[in-house]
Amino acid sequence: MLELKNIHKQFGHKTVSDNINLSVEKGKVLAILGPSGCGKSTLLNIAAGLVQPDRGEIWINGQNYTFTPPEKRNIAIVFQDYALLPHLNTLDNVIFGLKMRGIDAQEAKKRAEAALEEVGLSGENIRNINNLSGGEQQRVSLARALVTEPKLLLLDEPFSSLDTGLRQQLRQQTSQHIQRHNIPAILVTHDPEEAFDVADHLALMQGGRIVQYGTPNELLTAPTNAWSARLIGAVNVKETYYIPQQALHFQHSQGALSRILHIFRQPEYCRFTLLHPKHGEIILNLSWEFAMQYNLQINDELNLLIDEDKIIFFK
Template identity: 50%
Template sequence: MLELRQICKRFGSRIVAENISFTAAAGEITAVLGASGSGKSTLLNMVAGLVLPDSGEVCLNGAVLNGIAPENRRVAMMFQDFALLPHLDVRDNAALPLRLRGMGKHEARRRAEAVLAEVGLVDLARRQVQSLSGGEQQRTALARALLAEPAVLLLDEPFSALDSALRQRIRSQTAQLVRRYDLPALLVTHDPEEACLLAGKIAVLDGGRLLQCGTPEQLLARPQSAQVARLLGCANVNERFYIPQQAMALHEDGEVCELLSCYRDADGWRVRVKHPHWGELACLHTGETAPADGCRVRVQAERAVWFAAAECQHLP
């Protein structure tokens, strides 16, 4: 298990980590979710040993890593830009951690081919990396990370450069291998969909502060603030409350609303209305025809989540 204990870090007057504590279990991905500048990449670098915390501890299976050099921490990283060596083929790129530890060429290549088979690249082992697709390059980087025999896998937005369909496949494969190798993995992302899809736990960061940490289900059911709800990609958020889209529907028993916008996607009609009591709301309508101005929207007020700073109440 990876554990962060009261991690603090400043760059001059800028706070990038303020008393951050959470754990990452073996065999699952823990997502660090936040906007640009929230401190998530710096946190990853502190786990890797590339940046030292001002105070607090990074622990692995109970052992404190703070005084251990990066090359001795048994940490592997995957990056957005793959970081492959162009003069080496796929097999030798994957085998690089083994060669750097002094393993002979033939044994390193044999082990690399076994892991390349796990990521579906053994048939491309002798190809130059420049000829690979983005997904193939990322799988080469994943094989290289696993061949480092890490105790922790760090993922620094590694899927963001891939197209949508390919991104889904590589995400799924990475999650499967994290479970198979029983590694704690830390994923830095600004994408709430990616965090909820891949992670068993999400740590939400903003301005170097840990706003909330829990399972995707826990966070979506009860975000503790409007900022957390927005970072999770929730619609229907203001400073007082959040209304899940599942808590509203176009219905003849609802209130008459002003139609602000409407478009169709694969799931149905994405509708935005102005509700007389709840203000602007986004909801999904699965009917055959588009709703018109004056449509009625029913809101299940009891399912509204009121934030701690707001007075708990029910609107009509």
């Protein structure tokens, strides 16, 4: 278990971690979600021991690691840019961390081969790192992190440079590995889809502060303000409330006449921007089946019912 207790950090006059208290249990993922410059990567570096907090403590499995050097914390980090060693092949990249820990060569090779098999790269031991795809390199990076049996896994936006399908696949694999190895993990990201896909709990960060914390369901159903709602990817966000998709009823007999302002076609659905007489601009997602059935075009009007009981008001 990781515990960050009253963590405070300033760079000059800028506070990047303002009395932060967070914890994550073994086998669970805490996602720290926030825009660039909010302090989330600094907080990750503090947990890793790469940055020393001005105040506060870092506890791992009941022990105080605040002043422990990073190389003695047994923490693994997976970076966005993979951080692999280009002069070593796939297997030797995974073995490298074990060698640094003084593991016997035969044992290190055995464990590295098992780690590569676990991430789907068995038989790729002698391939040059530069000949691997981005997804393969990230899997090597994950294998290298897991093979050391770390006390804590830190994920620094590791999937953001990958293609959409590969991102989803590696997120799922990473979650499974975290659960299987019973490791506490922190993911920092600016992508709400990524955070909600893997996290057991989320911390929303702004200006060095945690502005909201909870499970994915708690944040989706009760964001504290418009900023939090937009950060988690909500649409139809107004000043004091937001209207989720389940509150919208297309072509309802009791709906209000709403004009189509814009159509954005996605692979899975069509997104319509409508002008509603009471709530202003509203985004409605429709399946392709409905969109094609009604052959909707810009400036067409449709009946949109908004279920007022399902509107979520900010606290």
